[in-house]
Amino acid sequence: MDFFKIIDQLAEVDADLLGRFDSRRAIFNSLGSLAKRSAMAASPLLVGALFNKAYAGETGIKSTAVDVLNYALTLELLEQDFYSQVITAGLATSVGGAAAAAAIAKIKLHEDQHVALLGGTSGAIKSLGGTPVSGIRFNASAIPSNLNFATNYDTQLLVAQVLEDTGVRAYKGRASELLGTDLLTTALRIHSMEARHAAHIRYMRATRPGASTDIRPWITAADSAAQTPANALYTSAYTNGITPSTTTPPTPPPTFFNFGGGSFTIPTYDATKPSPREDNTTQSNVALITALGTPYTAAEAAAAFDEYLQPAEVLDGSRAGGLVR
Amino acid sequence: MADNLQPLHVPIKRRSFFMYAGATAGATALVLAGCSKDSDTTPSSTISLGTGDASVLNYAYALEQLEAAFYAQVAKAPAADFSATELLYFQEVAKHEAIHRDFLKAAINRDAPGKLLQDLTPNFTTVDFTKRKSVLDAAQAFEDLGVSAYNGAGKLIKNAAYLVIAGQIVSVEARHASIIRDFVSPGTFSDTADANGLDLSRTPVEVLTIAQQYITEKLDGSTVGQ
Numbered sequence: 045m046d047f048f049k050i051i052d053q054l055a056e057v058d059a060d061l062l063g064r065f066d067s068r069r070a071i072f073n074s075l076g077s078l079a080k081r082s083a084m085a086a087s088p089l090l091v092g093a094l095f096n097k098a099y100a101g102e103t104g105i106k107s108t109a110v111d112v113l114n115y116a117l118t119l120e121l122l123e124q125d126f127y128s129q130v131i132t133a134g135l136a137t138s139v140g141g142a143a144a145a146a147a148i149a150k151i152k153l154h155e156d157q158h159v160a161l162l163g164g165t166s167g168a169i170k171s172l173g174g175t176p177v178s179g180i181r182f183n184a185s186a187i188p189s190n191l192n193f194a195t196n197y198d199t200q201l202l203v204a205q206v207l208e209d210t211g212v213r214a215y216k217g218r219a220s221e222l223l224g225t226d227l228l229t230t231a232l233r234i235h236s237m238e239a240r241h242a243a244h245i246r247y248m249r250a251t252r253p254g255a256s257t258d259i260r261p262w263i264t265a266a267d268s269a270a271q272t273p274a275n276a277l278y279t280s281a282y283t284n285g286i287t288p289s290t291t292t293p294p295t296p297p298p299t300f301f302n303f304g305g306g307s308f309t310i311p312t313y314d315a316t317k318p319s320p321r322e323d324n325t326t327q328s329n330v331a332l333i334t335a336l337g338t339p340y341t342a343a344e345a346a347a348a349f350d351e352y353l354q355p356a357e358v359l360d361g362s363r364a365g366g367l368v369r
Numbered sequence: 370m371a372d373n374l375q376p377l378h379v380p381i382k383r384r385s386f387f388m389y390a391g392a393t394a395g396a397t398a399l400v401l402a403g404c405s406k407d408s409d410t411t412p413s414s415t416i417s418l419g420t421g422d423a424s425v426l427n428y429a430y431a432l433e434q435l436e437a438a439f440y441a442q443v444a445k446a447p448a449a450d451f452s453a454t455e456l457l458y459f460q461e462v463a464k465h466e467a468i469h470r471d472f473l474k475a476a477i478n479r480d481a482p483g484k485l486l487q488d489l490t491p492n493f494t495t496v497d498f499t500k501r502k503s504v505l506d507a508a509q510a511f512e513d514l515g516v517s518a519y520n521g522a523g524k525l526i527k528n529a530a531y532l533v534i535a536g537q538i539v540s541v542e543a544r545h546a547s548i549i550r551d552f553v554s555p556g557t558f559s560d561t562a563d564a565n566g567l568d569l570s571r572t573p574v575e576v577l578t579i580a581q582q583y584i585t586e587k588l589d590g591s592t593v594g595q
Contacts, residue, residue: 147556154559157566216536220529228532232520233567235536237559239543240568244558247548260461261548262541328476328534336471340464347461348468350540352533 109227110174112218114308115355116231117162117169119211121180122368124159126207127152129182135197144248151241158234168230177308183369201249203367208242209263210364216352217319221311239350265323265346313356320351415587416487418573422528423481424593426473428573429535430486432518433470435583436511438491440466443504450501455552459508462545469538476534490585505553512546513561515539517569518576525573525594543568 130136130148137145163169163176170176187193187203215235222228243261250259258264325332325345332345340348359365418424418431440463447456477485497503519539526532547558561569571579573590581588 143556147558150556150559154562154566157562157564161565161567212540216533216540219523219532219536223529223532224524224527226524228524229520229570230567232523232536232539233570236516236520236539236543236568237562237566239540240547240559240561243544243547244551246544247551247558261458262461262465262544327472327537328530330472330475330479332468332472336468336475338467338471340468344461344464345468348465348472348541349534349537350544351537 107174108221110169110172111308111310112221112227112231113162113169113172114174114177115218115310116215116234117159118177118180118308118368119214119358119364120155120158120162121177122182122364123207123211124152124155125180126182126203126367127155129184130200130204133194133200135195135200139197140248147244147248151244154237154241158237161230161234168227181369183367186367186369198249198252201245201252204245205242205249207364207367208238208245210353210358211238212242213319213351213353214355214358214364216350217354217358219352260347262347263322263350265343310355310359313354317354319353319357322346322351324349324351415589417589417591418486418593419484420592420595422526422531422594423477423484424590424595425522425525425535426477426481426531427484427486428522428590428593429519429538430470430473430477431489431584431588432515432576432580433466433473434486434489435491435580436515437463437466437470439493439496439507439511439583442493442498443508446498448499448501448504451504455501455505458548459504465541465545469541487586489588492583492585495582502553505549508549509546509553512542512549513569514571514576514579515542516546516561517571518573520568520570521572521576522594 127148131145131152136148140148161167163178167176184193187199191199191202193199193203212235215231215238219228219231219235222231246259246261249255250261323342323346325342327349330336332348333340333342353363357363418427440459444460444463447459451459474485493507496507516539519535519542523532523535523539526535546561550557550560573593577588577590
């Protein structure tokens with residue numbers, strides 16, 4: 045182990061590293077870079093020890109960071125296992141063709157990388173002394189049987205779209221907890237990559253034989269999968285609370301949750317601020333249709349902005365939470 | 370003078386506006402840092418984007434002005450060799466970007482009165498709008514640049530509400546980038562990823578260094594977010 049080299053590397057990305065190891069902001073600032081470093085570094089335990097020492101007495105702050113990272117890791121693990129099952133099923137190749145299979149493989153690779161970055165043995169969570177959640181699996185049996193997930197390629201693409209779009213919304217929902225930090229930058233860089241995935245999956249769906257002409261790379265108000273799908277995977281409302289917010293094992297309902305290992309807390313659902321539906325046309329109290337000088341249609345206004353979700357909504361049984369086993 | 374952006378059609382008017390905007394007391398958002406000498410005929414001053422959250426919003430506004438003007442031109446006079454899907458998508462993207470621009474303008478005027486960045490004068494002379502490939506290449510450059518800009522600017526924002534809004538915009542930009550990349554070369558939707566699966570991120574200075582070639586006015590983003 046080359047202790048000084050690591051210090052040098054850290055100092056390289058954060059010139060004032062040691063002096064700033066005493067604030068909430070500092071831990072996040074360093075962590076974002078650390079995540080990248082530690083994914084490649086040979087001595088993650090040392091890095092973790094460095095943090096442990098620097099933040100002795102700041103358990104709460106570190107705990108928050110670990111919770112946010114574990115939340116992200118949960119979604120990445122879910123996506124990772126989902127794509128593993130899709131690849132194993134083979135339909136992307138046999139039905140979708142070589143280009144489709146290559147795209148699925150590429151997306152899966154990114155999810156693998158995100159999982160390693162967040163939860164690997166050299167990942168960000170362990171570097172903070174936390175325990176990465178594990179054993180998150182995609183529960184194919186949660187998909188309504190009439191959609192034939194195992195044998196229907198279009199269903200697989202639909203679920204992929206739901207997962208990717210939900211992931212995009214999920215990262216937005218916790219961004220403010222990382223305000224002003226380099227860790228936020230890392231989260232945003234994952235976030236936009238998920239959006240690229242989502243757009244491509246949507247384009248794959250749009251180019252399938254007999255596809256709806258309403259499907260776009262962006263989320264449109266007309267896209268039924270974003271509104272009132274027959275399979276209820278994408279309802280816009282929070283339905284069965286996860287409160288007070290410990291998700292392992294989920295107190296109250298959703299019986300869908302059955303994490304294999306690890307636990308994390310999420311902010312309590314704020315019933316006064318239910319997340320907007322995808323057909324929302326008002327942002328920051330600005331009515332996009334009527335208040336911008338130039339008139340825009342509801343469809344244009346809805347598509348121009350993606351929406352966020354509270355963690356409790358994401359992990360709710362009506363959304364990603366319902367697809368975990 | 371500060372009417373709707375029509376930069377491609379009224380460049381001379383824009384420039385004349387800008388020439389005396391600097392001497393106008395009302396131009397509080399403008400910090401004219403002296404004339405640069407690299408322009409042969411047009412007096413050109415550097416416009417600082419300022420500091421604080423208003424500067425981040427104006428930074429975004431500058432980029433959205435650029436994108437909106439670009440796609441407005443594409444939608445107005447589309448290349449003859451666009452596919453039907455490409456044309457349809459470009460028309461929708463043009464609306465998204467126009468909404469982003471107009472929304473940011475409204476938000477800045479509401480939350481930071483007097484600090485709105487002036488209308489910029491885009492310079493798209495390097496783009497051949499009659500050729501599909503030229504338009505797609507430029508669009509890819511703009512979208513990837515925009516994504517990297519929002520990703521890099523996120524941590525400069527101090528007000529959580531603005532951060533959420535920025536997040537709501539950047540994922541739409543990433544969706545644009547994804548499909549345009551697929552139009553340029555199928556399957557390249559996410560090829561901006563690094564070895565950790567992370568998308569691009571750039572500082573305001575890095576972004577403006579690249580974007581400057583498309584903007585007539587000189588922008589200084591070195592204090593954005595400070």
